[in-house]
Amino acid sequence: MTSFPLLSLLVFLPMGSALVLLLIPAGRVRAVRGFALTVGAAALALSAAAYLSYDLRAGGYQLEEAAAWIPRWGIGYHVGVNGISLPLVLLNGIAVFTGTLVSLGIDERPREFFALLFFLASGVFGVFVAQDLFLLFFFYEIAVFPMYLLIALWGWPKIREYAAMKLTLYLFLGSMVALIGALVLVFSLASPTFDLPALEAADFPPDLQRAVFPFVFLGFAVLGGLFPFHNWSPDGHAAAPTAVSMLHAGVLMKLGAFAALRAGILLMPEGAAFHMPWILVLALVNVLYGALIALAQTDFKYVIAFSSVSHMGLVMLGFAALNPEGLLGASLQMFSHGVMTALFFAVVGMVYDRTHAREIPALGGLAGRMPLAAAAFLVGGLASMGMPGFSGFIAELPVFLGLWRASPAAAVAAALGIVVTAAYILTVARRVFFGRLPAEQERGATRLTAKESMALILLMLFLVGMGVYPAWIAPLAESGVQSLMRIIGN
16 A cells, blocks of 8 residues: 555546536636646646556555445445556546646636546546555546537537437446446455455356356446447548547557456456457458448548547457457557557547638648648557557567468468558558648648647557567566466466
8 A cells, every 4th residue: 555645636637627627717728728727738748657666576456445335335445556457547637637728728618628627637647546346436426427528519510419418328328338347246245345355265166157247347348449339430420520539549448458357357257258259340341340440431530539449449359359469459459559549549630620620522632731630540540550669569479470370361361451550550641641731721720739749649659669669668568468367277
């Protein structure tokens, strides 16, 4: 246990700041923006401090804090991080800060926008550090609910109400299904408890694991975008304002995958082994279907939305391999894809803000006016294609190694998704950023602001830094995977 409550500070700082934001008079827009930027920077600094304070040699869960909450029901306030969850904590800090940077231009109720954004951030931090199953569900709902308002009030007018409602219903039903499964597990014990380490050690009967696992895993995998429950995702991504898309695809989908791993695979390893063959098939469909639909899109934002569905399939394939290589790849892919997607959606938002166009045939030649945005899209694209020297290569290689051990045919089929990814990334890059700038875009296609540039550069640094020097993250993820394998016993 730690004496300084770093993780609690990290979780509750955005939420507390959201309440302070609401006390600032609505007319003081500069004060609202300045305060929001300070909170975003503080969230990144605290997540980086947590990351740097982890002792790799000691391994396991660290920075733990525990206190009684509702002891009568076996519920406690227990938080901590390990090599799997800590990179995701850092990812959320990066997404919150860069999302705040690119949202400073919002002039429609910025106070309420940033308050909801910070509530969402607190929920995400809470899920990643929760060591109590009730706490995990508690923060999960806190993370999901603000998304409805952010999309419905600030989203793309054409589909925002439809997309927000669709997303909320999917995720609410998913979490209810997962909750039912979790309660069955908890109350099957002689002394019910929600403490996750205690539940991991409970060794539930194999029959119970096989019966309950689909409820918990699929309930959370809805948010992870697993086929065929991904349907909420492309519309949600496309309708959300830029910062929300960055958190939505960059972090929130990892929330679903992480919860499916934490509350599904780790609590019911025998149930996971029993059901993984058909999950592998669904994840494979994710990769191929998402990539092919992305290739067919003409809306810039929908291309990235379906690309996100495809890449989340690689995370699920890593899980389905159920071996060290696959789980290591899935862990690294969650971080890599989170940063990469945040970068993509930031670029799409900057292009739309200037051109008011998302249809790819209406765009072109933007590299001359927005060279940094073009460079950022190419860096994200190279990471997405798994090119050496970029984060995607470091993440996808172990996924494919693990998948090859589990099913060579699935590994070969999944590799086709990479080929299709290269096709749509290169096509979109050529049509949006190169060639002739349409006459109607001449006046609007202005250069990026300093804050927008800072957000893109920071995101690119993480993608390239992970690809060139993976030693700053891979050993940490590997230590987390070693802990998982001791529980899974494969």
